[in-house]
Amino acid sequence: MDWTGYRSTSWDELIDAEGRPREAARPLLDYLSGFSRRELAERQLAADVTARVMGVTFTVYSEGRNVDRTLPFDLIPRVIPRREWERTAAGLRQRIRALNLFIGDVYGAQKIVKAKVFPRALLKDSVNFRPQCVGVEPPLSIWAHVCGSDLVRDGDGTLYALEDNLRIPSGVSYMIENRMVAKRVFPELFETSAILPVDDYPAQLYDTLAALSPRPGDTPVIAVLTPGIYNSAYFEHAYLAQSMGVELVEGGDLFVGDDDVCYMRTVYGPRRVDVIYRRVDDMFIDPEVFHPESVLGVRGLIRSWRAGKVALANAPGAGVADDKVVFAFVPKMIKYYLGEEPILPNVPSFLCHDPRERAYVLANLDKLVVKPANESGGYGMLIGPRSSKRQREQFRALIEANPRNYMAQPTLSLSTAPILGERRPEPRHLDLRPFVLSREDIYVTTGGLTRVAMKRHSLVVNSSQGGGAKDTWVVDTEEAG
Amino acid sequence: MLSRVAGNLYWFSRYLRRAENMARLLNVSSQLQLDLPRAVRFAWRPLVETLGAAAAFDRLHGEQGEAPDEASVVRFLLVEPEHPLSLRAVVGHAREILRTVRETLPQECWVTINHLHLHIEANAERVLQRRARQELLDHVIDGCLRVSALLTANVSRDIGFQFLRLGTAIEQADMTTRIIDAAAGGLVVPRNEDDAEAFRAMQWMSLLHALAAYQMYRRQLRQRVSVELALQFLLKDREFPRSVLFCLARIQGVLPLMPARKPVQQSLKRTLGLVFDADPRRLSDGGICDFMDRVQVQLAGLHDAVQESYFAV
Numbered sequence: 001m002d003w004t005g006y007r008s009t010s011w012d013e014l015i016d017a018e019g020r021p022r023e024a025a026r027p028l029l030d031y032l033s034g035f036s037r038r039e040l041a042e043r044q045l046a047a048d049v050t051a052r053v054m055g056v057t058f059t060v061y062s063e064g065r066n067v068d069r070t071l072p073f074d075l076i077p078r079v080i081p082r083r084e085w086e087r088t089a090a091g092l093r094q095r096i097r098a099l100n101l102f103i104g105d106v107y108g109a110q111k112i113v114k115a116k117v118f119p120r121a122l123l124k125d126s127v128n129f130r131p132q133c134v135g136v137e138p139p140l141s142i143w144a145h146v147c148g149s150d151l152v153r154d155g156d157g158t159l160y161a162l163e164d165n166l167r168i169p170s171g172v173s174y175m176i177e178n179r180m181v182a183k184r185v186f187p188e189l190f191e192t193s194a195i196l197p198v199d200d201y202p203a204q205l206y207d208t209l210a211a212l213s214p215r216p217g218d219t220p221v222i223a224v225l226t227p228g229i230y231n232s233a234y235f236e237h238a239y240l241a242q243s244m245g246v247e248l249v250e251g252g253d254l255f256v257g258d259d260d261v262c263y264m265r266t267v268y269g270p271r272r273v274d275v276i277y278r279r280v281d282d283m284f285i286d287p288e289v290f291h292p293e294s295v296l297g298v299r300g301l302i303r304s305w306r307a308g309k310v311a312l313a314n315a316p317g318a319g320v321a322d323d324k325v326v327f328a329f330v331p332k333m334i335k336y337y338l339g340e341e342p343i344l345p346n347v348p349s350f351l352c353h354d355p356r357e358r359a360y361v362l363a364n365l366d367k368l369v370v371k372p373a374n375e376s377g378g379y380g381m382l383i384g385p386r387s388s389k390r391q392r393e394q395f396r397a398l399i400e401a402n403p404r405n406y407m408a409q410p411t412l413s414l415s416t417a418p419i420l421g422e423r424r425p426e427p428r429h430l431d432l433r434p435f436v437l438s439r440e441d442i443y444v445t446t447g448g449l450t451r452v453a454m455k456r457h458s459l460v461v462n463s464s465q466g467g468g469a470k471d472t473w474v475v476d477t478e479e480a481g
Numbered sequence: 482m483l484s485r486v487a488g489n490l491y492w493f494s495r496y497l498r499r500a501e502n503m504a505r506l507l508n509v510s511s512q513l514q515l516d517l518p519r520a521v522r523f524a525w526r527p528l529v530e531t532l533g534a535a536a537a538f539d540r541l542h543g544e545q546g547e548a549p550d551e552a553s554v555v556r557f558l559l560v561e562p563e564h565p566l567s568l569r570a571v572v573g574h575a576r577e578i579l580r581t582v583r584e585t586l587p588q589e590c591w592v593t594i595n596h597l598h599l600h601i602e603a604n605a606e607r608v609l610q611r612r613a614r615q616e617l618l619d620h621v622i623d624g625c626l627r628v629s630a631l632l633t634a635n636v637s638r639d640i641g642f643q644f645l646r647l648g649t650a651i652e653q654a655d656m657t658t659r660i661i662d663a664a665a666g667g668l669v670v671p672r673n674e675d676d677a678e679a680f681r682a683m684q685w686m687s688l689l690h691a692l693a694a695y696q697m698y699r700r701q702l703r704q705r706v707s708v709e710l711a712l713q714f715l716l717k718d719r720e721f722p723r724s725v726l727f728c729l730a731r732i733q734g735v736l737p738l739m740p741a742r743k744p745v746q747q748s749l750k751r752t753l754g755l756v757f758d759a760d761p762r763r764l765s766d767g768g769i770c771d772f773m774d775r776v777q778v779q780l781a782g783l784h785d786a787v788q789e790s791y792f793a794v
Contacts, residue, residue, distance in 0.1 A: 229580050238583045253483050267487045267640060267791045268740050 001032045001040055001425060006418060008427035010155045013078050013417040024081040024475045027193050031186075032076065037423070044075050044420055047185045051177070071174060072468030073181060074419040078430065078450045082196065082476045088151070088159060089434070089444040091344030096147050096436045098333040099164060099321045103143040105337075106320055107133045117336045118329055122353065125404045126320055127374055128167075130282060132289055133317030136306055139212045140439060144321070145313040146205070146277075147436040148172070151448075152347065155413035160347040161330070162431065166314060166322035168279050172201055172435045173236035174469050175449040176243075182471040194476040196446045201435070202243035205277070208437045209244075212311035213274040220274040222246040223264065225254070227280050227296045237279050249273075251280070256300030262310040275311045276301075282316050324407050325351055325373045348410060352403040361408040362399065365392045368408040370399070383459060385411050414459055417470065419452060429453045431461050432472065447472035482640045488792035489582045490641050494632075494648035496575035501625035502656035502692075503532065503568050506663070507558060508618040509691040511611065513668065514551070516683065522670040525554035531663035537564050548670075552609050559614070560605040568621065569601050587635045590628050597624035643738045646731065647787065654728035655780050657692060658773040661715055664688035665769035685711045692723045712769065713761040725776065729753050732783075742790035745783070752779040 006015055014025040021029040032040070051073050080088075105112050106129070112118045123129060148169025150162040179198050183190055206222070213220035226237035228250050241248035249264060254273065256262050263270035278285060284294040286301040304310045320326065328349035331342045350357040350368070361368060370382040382395045399406045418425035434448030450470040451461035461467040506528065514523040526547055529538045534557070541563060542553045560569045576598045583591050600620055607613035629649075636642050664684050671677040686706050689695040698706070698714050701721075718724040722731075732749055755776060764772055 229577075234580075238580070242583060242585075242588075247483060247486075249483065250485070253485055265484045267482045267484055267644075 001035050001037065003029060003033065003425065006425050006427070008416040010413045010427070010429070011153055011157050011415040012427060013080075013153070013415055013430070014076075015418070022079070022081075024477050025079040028077065028079060028189065028473075031189055040075065040420055043185050047073055047075055047181050050181050050184055072454055073178060074428075074452060074454070074468055074470050075182075075185065076418050076420060076425065077182060077471040077473045078417045078432075079473045079475055080447055082474055082478075084159075085447065085474045088344065091161075091342070092149055092434060092436050092444050093442045094334060094338065094340060094343050095149065095161065095164060095330060096144065096438055096442060098330065098337050099147070099166065100142050100144055100438055101337040102333050103166075103315075103318055103321050104137075104141050107136060107143075107317060112333070112336055115336065117332050119353075122325060122404065123320075126323055126326070128282075128317075128319035128323055130317035130320070132302055132306075133315070136315075136317075138315045139214075139311055142438050143315040143318040145208055145212070145315075145438050147438070148433050148448075149436065151344070151432045151434065152412055153415035155415070157415075158345065160412070161344045162347050163324060163327055164322060164330070165433075167319040168233075168281060168314070169433070169435065170233040170236050170279075171433055171449040171451075172445070173239040175435075175445065175447070175472070176201060176239075178449075178469055178471040193473075196474045196476065198446050198472075201445055202240060204437055204443045205240065206244040206246070208439045208443070209246075209275045209277055209311075209313055211439045212313060214308055214311060215274055221264075221272060222275045222277070223249045223254075223273050225249055225251070225276050225278040225280055225298075227251075227284070231279075233279065240277070246277075247273075249276075251294075251296045251298050254298040254301070256298060256304045260300070260304045260307040260309050262298065262301060262304045273310060275313065277313050282319060285312075285316065323373045324349075324371050325353070325404065328407060347412065350408045352399050352406040352408070358399065358403055361406075362396060364408075365395060367411060369411050370395050370406055370408045373405045373407065383411065386459075411459075417450075417452070419454065419468075419470075426456065428456070429459050429461065430470070447474045482644075484792050486582050486585055487641065487644045488788075489578045490585065490644040491648040491787070491792070493575055493578045493582065493586075494645040495652040496571050496578065497625050497628055498649050498652040499656060500568060500571045500575065501622055501629075502653070502660065503558070503571065504618040504621040504625070505693065506660055506691045507555070507568070508615060508622070509687045510668065511555075511614065511618075512690075513683070513687040517669060517680070521672065521676060521680070522548075523551070524668050524670050525549050525551055527663045527666045527668055528558065529554060531659045531666070532558065532566065533659075534558070534564060534566060537566075555608060555614065559608045559617075560601070569605060572598055572601055572621065585641055587631050589631050589635075593624055593627050593631070597621065600624075640739065643735050644791075646735050647739075650728040650731040650735070651780060651784060651787075653723055654725045655777060657715055657723055657725050657728070658776045658780075660688055660691050661712065662770055662773040665773070681708065682706050689715075694721060694723060697721050707765075709761050709765040712765055716756060716759060716761060725756050726753075729756060739791070742786070744786040745790050748779070748783040748786040752776070752783055755779055 007019060014029065015021055102112065106123065113120050113123060144166040146169060148165040148171060151159055152162045153159050176199055209222050210220050223246060224237050224241040226234060226248060228234065238248055247264065253264050254262055262273045264273055280296050283290045285297040286299065287294045287297055288299050289302045302316060305312050328346065328351055331346055334340055334342045350361050352358040352361055366384045368384045372380045382391060414429040414431065416427035416429050419428045430450055430452040432448050432450050435445045437443040450472045451467050452470050453459060453461045454466060454468045510528060517523060526549055529535055538557055541557065542549055545553060557564055559567060561567050564570065576594045579591055579594050601617065604613060604617050608617060632645055668684050669680040671680060685708055686695065689698050689706065689711060692715060694715060702710055702714065704710060714721060715724055717726045719726060721727055729752060736746060759772060
């Protein structure tokens with residue numbers, strides 16, 4: 001593979017502005033240089049086949065019933081030096097500690113509101129605030145046990161936090177499967193480089209869940225609650241249940257008895273469940289409390305949870321901090337609760353509920369990215385520099401009608417990494433989603449899921465909108481020498 | 482074991498075993514046809530009937546009446562999208578179910594079934610070419626056996642495994658009666674009485690092949706194939722694993738390893754009694770088809786009892 005002539009218009013993760021390999025990526029690039037285009041194409045094909053046969057598929061909603069599509073996998077890994085990663089991981093631990101304190105506070109004494117650090121009005125209008133959770137004290141005072149934070153690097157090389165997914169973040173199974181594919185395709189590299197492993201995650205998740213059991217003495221009965229096989233992340237639910245060795249259940253498999261205990265229906269009769277890693281959204285989890293017509297959830301589950309008979313991860317209501325407007329306050333939360341300076345900077349944000357910031361946003365719609373507070377998956381966004389006049393007018397109306405629900409950020413020049421193009425390596429924008437597990441200590445994955453926009457110049461990396469994935473290597477350069 | 486998962490394991494093993502038997506039956510039929518003199522016609526219709534698909538077939542090909550052509554039947558039984566129990570659909574069902582119980586079974590099972598599914602989808606249009614058809618059917622048989630082997634070699638003998646065994650045994654007993662039924666009904670259209678006699682043994686030999694039983698039959702009975710002995714072997718042999726009695730005995734062995742449920746035990750007892758009392762000599766003079774129907778009704782009752790007792794709680 002020929003790297004001469006490879007230039008990115010942004011910060012590139014593997015190659016610097018002069019076209020030289022970054023230190024941590026040098027062994028990889030040297031190795032890839034030894035391949036002809038044809039050899040690489042063959043390996044890409046092998047990777048595609050491996051991925052397809054392993055069933056790395058996800059359902060895309062608009063394609064209707066049960067259509068399998070393989071998540072596009074690009075062969076060339078993204079490389080992160082270990083030293084940089086350690087600092088990033090420390091920043092993530094700090095964020096999640098503050099976020100868990102914030103959620104507990106919001107459903108408890110609301111000190112942060114009384115201290116006027118966080119505006120009461122924002123809380124009142126939050127669609128993710130669940131009055132049913134007020135006064136609940138979950139085990140270990142942790143609400144967001146599993147967090148997937150999205151990180152992006154700007155053109156100057158600074159790594160920013162873009163959002164924290166605290167409801168039901170997905171993608172971790174792709175991180176693990178991507179590594180399995182990469183190992184099959186590039187076994188030689190894993191022999192010679194110090195690439196840190198990623199496959200510890202399921203065991204870590206199991207420990208995180210087991211720590212929540214309401215019956216601490218006994219081996220807990222743990223279940224992953226999935227909406228079912230037509231959910232886009234079903235593959236992941238099955239994968240995690242399988243690799244943890246726990247039950248994968250659907251709403252219909254569970255019921256809550258008159259004793260407020262949650263049971264599974266088994267061939268032996270009912271059996272008690274202690275901990276549920278739920279991958280069903282709050283609003284569908286219990287028809288007794290939320291959407292009454294939901295068939296995905298379990299009637300009485302919130303009752304059982306409030307009574308402390310079953311533990312739920314993530315706790316209902318944790319999404320109150322998973323709101324792009326609340327996100328803007330994370331640096332203030334870190335200072336308020338922890339008395340520390342934020343290690344990871346936030347992407348600068350303008351909140352439309354504030355009249356001054358709103359005026360700025362409305363005057364600069366063509367330069368900013370505007371996001372609704374509560375959408376996920378990259379839906380409902382306006383990317384200013386790529387938008388038409390009509391789209392901007394549409395957003396102007398939306399913002400004026402419901403300012404609380406919108407925020408804006410400068411359009412970052414997301415960093416790139418090379419993908420295997422048809423003729424030569426080509427730069428594509430990417431982000432990074434590490435996963436963070438909270439229990440008494442905090443576990444951060446080694447790297448995370450790198451999502452890459454497979455289309456040239458595209459800034460949208462979401463898998464639901466044609467994004468792909470890369471394996472992510474945290475490399476110990478000192479050890480590798 | 483979740484009731485839903487137990488039900489899915491049971492159905493998975495049924496579909497897996499069904500796909501394998503269907504592939505064998507069609508493979509052997511295609512070969513039998515090649516052995517017939519040019520003037521003697523192979524009867525495709527009984528294959529459709531024995532697989533319980535006559536109504537669906539007639540909706541699509543009613544105009545062909547009692548003597549449908551090879552192309553229509555083969556396409557229908559193997560790949561027709563309008564036929565919910567085509568071989569392609571059966572493999573598809575097995576795969577869909579496996580998606581929902583992937584975490585329970587070895588990952589290689591999924592890899593194999595997924596591969597098989599992709600292979601059928603890619604080659605569905607070529608099944609009318611004999612070589613491609615045979616290659617596809619061999620592929621299905623191999624894939625199914627590979628999954629069976631993975632289950633036998635790598636799955637813990639827990640309660641879930643017992644549901645797999647239960648499903649396999651019920652399905653094989655059912656498919657064995659269906660394949661016997663097809664041969665007894667006649668797969669060859671005879672020109673006269675002599676023909677009928679001449680081709681009878683040939684058909685029963687094919688039937689033994691379809692159930693992978695020919696070699697075992699010869700080894701055990703050391704005789705030429707006769708209707709009575711073939712029937713005796715496939716219905717009541719205690720050692721051949723695809724015989725009806727063997728399958729029922731296996732169910733008898735599985736039930737004590739599962740939570741005890743009276744209706745299931747009673748239903749099995751009735752089925753066993755029926756097969757145990759059968760007299761192959763008398764049946765071979767006529768009445769095979771009726772008897773096979775009676776066994777199938779009993780097996781359906783056993784299935785319902787299992788469904789009610791374990792899955793629909």
